[in-house]
Amino acid sequence: MKTTIIHRLILSILGLMLASCANSEKKIVSEVEVKSDIQVTENQFKGNDMRLGQIQEKDFPQMVESTGIIDVPPENKAIISPYMEGYVKDTPLLIGDKVERGQFLVSLENPDYVQLQQDYLDALEQLQFLKSEYERQKTLAEEKITSQKNFLKAESDYKRNLSRYNALKKKLQMLNIDPSNVEKGNITSTVNLYAPISGSITEMMISKGMHVSAADKLMQITDINHLHLELNVFEKDVMKLKAGQDILVNIPEATEDTLAAEIHLIGKSIDEDKRTVRVHGHFKDEENNNFAAGMFVDAQIVIGSQKAMAIPSESVVSLDDKNYVLVLNSKEKNIYYLDRREVLTGDSYKGYTLIKNAADFKNGDQLLVKGAFPLITAE
Structure with missing residues (x-):
């Protein structure tokens, strides 16, 4: 009787162990399948x-990393400054306005402009008299009627006044005042400044009534028809570069597209602080690049390829x-x-x-x- 009970207990324990092992194995297999x-x-x-x-x-591609900006050539950028101080009388433009070469930009007013025109008229009047006296003394000197001293003085006075007259005339032309109008008695107290290039107003530092000196920057005009790249490349990579290599350009703030460009010029001097060389690049598609000068760019210069x-x-x-x-x-x-x-x-x-x-x-x-x-x- 006892033996039978013991046998049953052993069989029950073995059965539980086998069931537990089967469940454990099933769980492991299930976990493997899921993972x-x-x-x-x-x-x-x-x-x-x-x-x-x-x-x-x-x-x-094997590439050299660089950073830089979008810029324009020096001839595509103009800073407008007056040749003489004055007060801003009128300016119809705002930042972003497009202007054509020769278009009116700003007018300045100053009593000194009137004085300059008066000095020009005085120089013109004296010039006529001194020229006549010079020619008279020259004739007398040739006929040995007058002394050489009188002739030389007349010549000196005439040439000195001629120089003054030409200088005043040039100043009027630089101020866009027509000397022929002044000679007719048309004296003005204002001068107008005109656009030296076509482009857009990118900076404006003046307002009506403001006093400006000859050294002041009134506004800036930028022509973006020829945008280019100005990249900074570390000196360790410069020897790997040459003109014509492709550049992959990314403009983080403007577009997610990668733009195509190529190296045009490589600088010959190193920035001592940054240890970089300036590299000048041209976009391959200039017409469809509607960006602004000064934008920051990330660029990769393709120097080779690998499989x-x-x-x-x-x-x-x-x-x-x-x-x-x-x-x-x-x-x-x-x-x-x-x-x-x-x-x-x-x-x-x-x-x-x-x-x-x-x-x-x-x-x-x-x-x-x-x-x-x-x-x-x-x-």
Whole structure:
């Protein structure tokens, strides 16, 4: 009797142990399935426009990093300053206004302008008298009727006044006052300044009634029809550069597109503080670049190329500071079984991303190159 009871206890204990082991094994298998496989049906695959592809060899450019700004040539930028001090009488322009060469910009008023014209008229009147006296003394000297001293004095007075007359005339022309109008008695107390180039008003530092001196900057005109790049390249990279090399330009504040440019000139001196060299570049498509001078740019100068294994950038998904792709494990009964695999990525170029650990993948491995993002992030 006791033996039977003992046997039953032993059998019960063995049965519980076996059941526990089976449940544990089932749990482990279940956990492995959840962690390792992602299942996608044929309908889901087609309905979400998913696509498989393989790691392939691609050309990746070798590039030198640089930063800089968009600028215009010196001849496309004009600073407007007066030649004489005065008070701002009128200016119809605002920042952003477009102007044509020769267009009126601002008028200044000053009594000194009137005095300048009066001095010009006085010099003109004296010039006529002194010229007549000079010619008379010259004739008398040739006939030896007058002394050489009188002739030389008349010549000196005439030439000195002629010089003064020409200088005053030039000042009037610089102030845009027509000397012929002054000679007719048309004296003005104002002068007008006109645009030396066509462009847009990019700076305005004056207002009506303001006093300005000859050294003051009144406004600035910039012609953006020929925007170019002014890049700063570290001296260690300068020897790798040459004219004609391609530049990939990014303007963070304006557009996400990459713009094409090329090196036009390379500076021959080094900035001692920054240890950089200035590189001048031209956009390949100037007509469609509607940017402003002074914009900051990031640029990569292409100095060569290298072949590397890569996959479409769309297939790489970042999650928790790591990058992953989905690799096809198998396809059974219209179901795709996909494994998540970590990848070490490098540079990206024209829609492809360099894979540093391509050796971890087998030849012929198929990756989900489109549609991986929702599957990985949903895990």
